[in-house]
Amino acid sequence: xxxxxxxxxxxxxxxxxxxxxxxxxxxxxxxxxxxxxxxxxxxxxxxxxxxxxxxxxxxxxxxxxxxxxxxxxxxxxxxxxxxxxxxxxxxxxxxxxxxxxxxxxxxxxxxxxxxxxxxxxxxxxxxxxxxxxxxxxxxxxxxxxxxxxxxxxxxxxxxxxxxxxxxxxxxxxxxxxxxxxxxxxxxxxxxxxxxxxxxxxxxxxxxxxxxxxxxxxxxxxxxxxxxxxxxxxxxxxxxxxxxxxxxxxxxxxxxxxxxxxxxxxxxxxxxxxxxxxxxxxxxxxxxxxxxxxxxxxxxxxxxxxxxxxxxxxxxxxxxxxxxxxxxxxxxxxxxxxxxxxxxxxxxxxxxxxxxxxxxxxxxxxxxxxxxxxxxxxxxxxxxxxxxxxxxxxxxxxxxxxxxxxxxxxxxxxxxxxxxxxxxxxxxxxxxxxxxxxxxxxxxxxxxxxxxxxxxxx
Numbered sequence: 001x002x003x004x005x006x007x008x009x010x011x012x013x014x015x016x017x018x019x020x021x022x023x024x025x026x027x028x029x030x031x032x033x034x035x036x037x038x039x040x041x042x043x044x045x046x047x048x049x050x051x052x053x054x055x056x057x058x059x060x061x062x063x064x065x066x067x068x069x070x071x072x073x074x075x076x077x078x079x080x081x082x083x084x085x086x087x088x089x090x091x092x093x094x095x096x097x098x099x100x101x102x103x104x105x106x107x108x109x110x111x112x113x114x115x116x117x118x119x120x121x122x123x124x125x126x127x128x129x130x131x132x133x134x135x136x137x138x139x140x141x142x143x144x145x146x147x148x149x150x151x152x153x154x155x156x157x158x159x160x161x162x163x164x165x166x167x168x169x170x171x172x173x174x175x176x177x178x179x180x181x182x183x184x185x186x187x188x189x190x191x192x193x194x195x196x197x198x199x200x201x202x203x204x205x206x207x208x209x210x211x212x213x214x215x216x217x218x219x220x221x222x223x224x225x226x227x228x229x230x231x232x233x234x235x236x237x238x239x240x241x242x243x244x245x246x247x248x249x250x251x252x253x254x255x256x257x258x259x260x261x262x263x264x265x266x267x268x269x270x271x272x273x274x275x276x277x278x279x280x281x282x283x284x285x286x287x288x289x290x291x292x293x294x295x296x297x298x299x300x301x302x303x304x305x306x307x308x309x310x311x312x313x314x315x316x317x318x319x320x321x322x323x324x325x326x327x328x329x330x331x332x333x334x335x336x337x338x339x340x341x342x343x344x345x346x347x348x349x350x351x352x353x354x355x356x357x358x359x360x361x362x363x364x365x366x367x368x369x370x371x372x373x374x375x376x377x378x379x380x381x382x383x384x385x386x387x388x389x390x391x392x393x394x395x396x397x398x399x400x401x402x403x404x405x406x407x408x409x410x411x412x413x414x415x416x417x418x419x420x421x422x423x424x425x426x427x428x429x430x431x432x433x434x435x436x437x438x439x440x441x442x443x444x445x446x447x448x449x450x451x452x453x454x455x456x457x
Contacts, residue, residue, distance in 0.1 A: 021310065022274040023107065023176040023333050024265070027076060028254055029069055029119060029185040030294065031280035033062065033303035035251055043201050044248045048259030049307065052278055056309030057318040057354050063388070064326045066369050067282040067294040067301045072326055073121045073180070076279070077102040079330035079345040082368055082448050089371055089450035090139075093124020101342040103330040105130050107176045110339045115165045118158050118180030121281070133165050141182050143189035153191035154182045155253040162257075163264040171268075174337075179261065183250035184284075186293075187233065190249035197252055198245045205240070206288050206300075208415055214290035218404050220382055220397070221296075226285065228378040230292035244286055275310040275336055277329055288415075297367050297386045297395045298416055308332070308354055320353045322361045323390065364389045366440040371450045372399070385447075387437040394433035407433060 035041055038050040038058060064072045066082045074080070074087040078098055082088060086095050099105060108114045108130065115133035119141050120126065128134035145157045152160075162179050169175055190197075214222065221227070234240035258278065265271050283301045285291040294301040306324055327347030334341050335349035352359035369384045386395040386406075393416070395406040407421040407430050420426035 019273055020110070020112070020174040020337050021312070022174050022265075022270055023103075023112070023337065024261070024274060024276040025076070025178045025329070025333075026181070026254075026258055026261075026276070026278045027073070027118075027179070028181045028183060028251070028280040028305075029121075030282060030284045031184055031251060031254075031305060032283045032286070032300060033280075033305050035184075035248065036305055039305065041248075043198055043203070044251060046251065046255040048255045048262065049278055049305075052258070052262075052276060052309040053307045053317070055311065055316050056276075056307055056313075057315060057320065059306040059308075059324040059350075059353075060319050060321055061390075062279070062304050062306030062324045062326075063302045063365070063367075064282050064304055065365065065367055067296070068369065068371050069119070069121045069185075069281045070123065071369075071371070072281040073119075075326045075347075076281070076329050077104065079103070079327050079341070079347040081327060081346045081366070081444070082370070083445045084344060084346055086448055087122055088448035089123070091123040091451055094122060094127070099127055099130065101344065103333050104176055104178060106334060106339050106342070107337055108132070110337060112174050112176045112337070113169050114176040114178075115162070116178040116180070117161045117165075118154075118178075119182050119185075120180060135161055136180060140185065143182060153189075153253055155191060155250075155257040159257040159260050162261050166261070166264045166268060171270075174273075176333075179257075181254050181257070183254050184247045185250075186229075186247075188243070188246035188250045190246050191253040193256075194249040194252045197249050201245070203241050203244045206286060208289050208417065209287035211290070213288075213417070217289060218397075218400075220380075220400060220404075221289075221291075224379045225373060225376060225381050226291040226293055226295065226379075230285075230287070230290060232378075233292060234287075240287065247284075247286070272311040275308070275333065277333070278305060278307040278309075279326065279329065280304040281326075295369050295371070295381045295384070297369070297384050297388075297393070299410075299414070302367065302388075308350065310336070310354070313354060315354065315356060318354075318356065321390075322353055323365060323388075324350055324353070325362075325365060364436060366437070366444065367395075368447060370447050385437070385441070387433060387440060389433075389436075392429060392433055394430070394437050396434075396437070405430075405434070 037046040038053045071082045074085045078085045104114050114131045116136045120136040282294045283303050331341045332350040367386045372383050374380045382397050383399045391411040393408045397404045405421045406419045408416045
């Protein structure tokens with residue numbers, strides 16, 4: 001069927017400029033920005049993802065506007081902040097008008113064949129009627145599933161589903177494929193094929209994984225879920241080693257999956273016409289300050305990998321310094337598909353950066369995290385808001401009776417070790433950053449608070 005389209009191209013009936021690009025979104029769960037081979041990880045090899053970066057654009061400064069899966073995934077699909085898409089917890093679905101303006105639904109209206117596989121991660125009834133193919137789940141899912149009577153790893157399962165979708169469609173219809181991995185979300189269960197990776201290696205703990213850095217934290221962080229789960233999941237140095245290695249092994253399985261799916265696209269002769277985005281829903285602490293998971297506004301939690309690969313651009317190996325956000329993905333995909341970006345979108349198309357054109361770009365952005373899990377025996381998650389520029393970060397913890405604020409000079413202090421909020425020499429910058437934060441709060445809608453519910457990971 002795909003040869004029909006090729007014949008039209010060769011006879012001049014369809015030009016490259018006229019063809020809508022296929023769209024592929026690979027989204028991992030809890031993957032730090034530095035956990036890729038191309039990012040310089042000392043142990044992990046990710047050749048398939050590295051190839052996307054080598055032939056495309058890897059954003060060196062990519063972030064999520066809320067570091068938790070349900071909210072961030074809603075932001076990827078809609079281009080909206082939590083305050084404007086309305087998903088504040090694991091039970092709440094995307095409101096119908098917001099779902100209608102999500103990029104996969106709009107692409108389907110524009111003639112795309114659409115599929116969603118894996119961890120949808122958003123509550124409510126699954127919106128499977130909005131897709132041509134759907135095999136996704138709103139909860140965490142499991143690491144092993146049944147496929148044709150065989151027990152296979154989550155990443156392998158998604159690979160087979162994605163390849164079947166790619167091979168089953170008409171050649172003259174563009175497709176939108178969303179692959180939502182569970183890996184490397186805790187507690188990691190790697191594919192048996194990867195169980196031997198890093199067996200003889202030693203994971204070097206991060207610079208800030210010390211008692212001194214933990215002791216510097218305020219009391220509400222020292223008793224938070226970020227700490228209790230760290231103690232639970234790696235009570236000994238040996239347990240830490242195995243935890244991190246399993247985390248990396250799960251990413252290795254994702255890389256294999258990406259490689260096989262991209263090979264299937266190439267085999268169908270549509271690689272040049274496919275825009276591929278690889279990203280993660282949030283970062284992850286691996287012992288920094290004695291913490292685990294994400295949620296907070298420190299760099300390890302909010303930084304994510306973001307790679308855009310599109311052969312038509314003929315731009316290879318770009319690594320822009322500009323700050324890209326998860327809310328930029330939806331408007332970018334719509335832009336290249338020739339679909340109008342809906343009103344209410346908070347992000348902006350990355351097209352100027354992808355095409356290396358001079359353009360005024362954002363100088364700052366707003367962060368929020370309101371899923372607090374109060375009442376949990378594991379401790380609450382501190383509610384956090386703040387603002388980040390290229391070189392500075394302001395953080396405030398909005399539930400504390402005694403206001404606690406942080407200010408970091410990221411250029412001089414990339415590991416965020418020196419809080420300058422009360423430093424007299426930084427008083428001017430503190431006032432400037434806090435004022436910028438307050439302006440965001442004034443102009444944005446009220447925060448979306450989570451419903452009372454059982455704690456989910």
